[in-house]
Amino acid sequence: GQNIDQPTEMTATEGAIVQxxxxxxxxxxxxxxxxxxxxxxxxxxxxxxxxxxLEEKGRFSSFLSRSKGYSYLLLKELQMxxxxxxxxxxxxxxxQGGKLIFGQGTxxxxxx
Amino acid sequence: xxxxxxxxxxxVLKTGQSMTLQCAQDMNHEYMSWYRQDPGMGLRxxxxxxxxxxxxxxxxxxxxxxxxxxxxxxPLRLLSAAPSQTSVYFCASRARQVPTEAFFGQGTRxxxx
Numbered sequence: 001g002q003n004i005d006q007p008t009e010m011t012a013t014e015g016a017i018v019q020x021x022x023x024x025x026x027x028x029x030x031x032x033x034x035x036x037x038x039x040x041x042x043x044x045x046x047x048x049x050x051x052x053x054l055e056e057k058g059r060f061s062s063f064l065s066r067s068k069g070y071s072y073l074l075l076k077e078l079q080m081x082x083x084x085x086x087x088x089x090x091x092x093x094x095x096q097g098g099k100l101i102f103g104q105g106t107x108x109x110x111x112x
Numbered sequence: 113x114x115x116x117x118x119x120x121x122x123x124v125l126k127t128g129q130s131m132t133l134q135c136a137q138d139m140n141h142e143y144m145s146w147y148r149q150d151p152g153m154g155l156r157x158x159x160x161x162x163x164x165x166x167x168x169x170x171x172x173x174x175x176x177x178x179x180x181x182x183x184x185x186x187p188l189r190l191l192s193a194a195p196s197q198t199s200v201y202f203c204a205s206r207a208r209q210v211p212t213e214a215f216f217g218q219g220t221r222x223x224x225x
């Protein structure tokens with residue numbers, strides 16, 4: 001089975017930095033993905049980690065520690081348009097169907 | 113540049129009716145999945161497929177059937193709709209060379225009355 005936990009809601013101020021944490025327990029781990037989803041829209045891909053460490057993509061960075069079952073998404077220089085739900089998802093190996101399993105999402109509100 | 117196409121975008125069904133949600137992708141992806149999204153529940157996996165002719169159950173498969181006769185298409189069938197199946201449904205595809213990102217369709221908002 002698998003268990004993925006992330007905070008339900010977070011609030012941050014425009015221009016600030018926010019860190020969204022994700023912890024997971026799963027077998028056959030093969031990568032961790034972060035998606036952004038605006039209300040009424042489909043999820044869009046942000047970042048992924050396969051190996052331990054930090055991956056940086058512009059204002060967004062994602063970190064993974066496989067031994068701790070822990071990841072975070074870091075958003076810098078927050079903008080109002082960053083208000084959205086952020087979904088953490090764990091990928092499983094092919095012989096377990098290559099499934100992508102999602103956490104419940106973190107609703108981020110960016111205030112002026 | 114179609115990507116993943118879902119139809120319909122909106123649907124209202126009466127309890128007990130059946131219907132098929134369509135999903136097609138033009139990226140030659142091996143993996144395809146169906147998710148449902150309810151408020152505060154994130155995306156929950158209904159069924160998935162690793163290739164034509166191969167399907168398996170996800171976390172919440174009851175009340176749904178799937179088939180995968182071609183690489184491109186992965187329809188989701190509701191056999192006898194129930195109000196508990198009111199949800200937003202997303203189809204996704206990804207390449208087998210894992211790990212790769214999943215591409216999502218625009219979603220189908222289904223209401224069962």
